Amino acid sequence: MATVSTRLSVVLAGALLSWGCDTPVADTAEAEAPAPVSRDRPPVDPGEEGTSRNLLQHYRARELAGGKLAIRSGKTLGYEARAWQLPFQSKRMIASLLTAIARGSIDDVQHVLAPNATFGRPDARRPHERPIFEGNNLERFFDGFAGALARFEETADYTNPTSFLMGLQENLRTGAEPMWAYYSSGHDRILFRFRVYGSRAYIDYVGFNEDAPTGPMDYSALGPEVAMMPGIRMEDGRVVNDFDPRKQGAKKRRIPAGGMGAGRGAPPPRRPRQ
DSSP: OOOHHHHHHHHHHHHHHHHHHHHHHHHHHHOOOOOOOOOOOOOOOOOOOTSOBBHHHHHHHHHHOOSSOOOOOOHHHHHHHHHOOTTTTTHHHHHHHHHHHTTTTTGGGGEEEEEEEEEEESTTTTTTOSSSSTTTTHHHHHHHHHHHHSSTTTEEEEEEEOOOOOOHHHHHHHHHHOEEEEEETTEEEEEEEEEETTTEEEEEEEEEEEOSSSSSOOOOOOOOOOSSOOOOOOTEEEEOTTTOOGGSOOOOOOOOOOOOOOSOOOOOOOOOOO
């Protein structure tokens, strides 16, 4: 009887041990990792054909229509962006940025904006300037900019105050000078600054109002206005081609442009550490 009792105890103990080990293993194997959280926003509703659209709806509708004006996305947009040149592809750069906002793609804006890009109010003195790629500023910029763009009709006035003179083109293309453009509607404005860093053209400043202004904005406390038309090198009343070897020894006269500066190209930008 003692032998039978002992054998029974061993069998029961083994069964209990097996049950206690198998249960947690099965639970662990069936557990699923949490799904990654996307930062993207829902795409903008393009509105109905034939109705008045805002800027975001315009670019969303153009994207959905496809064709040669379609804006690329992801790595393909990144490859295209490497070949952009100023001043001639500045509007393509704006279209790429606004399309990224309209499709809700936060990652795509990083192909258009310089790593050191900032945002603030729509004035060339850059009031309330903040770095976009620092902390949670990227999401704040994305949402605030989308709200501002939704206030502008698709027919809003677009202004590029840059002269396309040969000497100035080369200063823009090499990063020696920045370039500006803006949409305007009444007292409201959306401002872009373009700059070449190294060999890449970027938008490095975006200015907009969080709320529609009811009157003209006064930023005179920040100093004199910054000219949006860069200075030009002149000789005997003619624009000097800065990169023409025949002109290298010639005496040049600089027409100032409100402190924009000229000369060396801008160094490659660096994204702030998180």
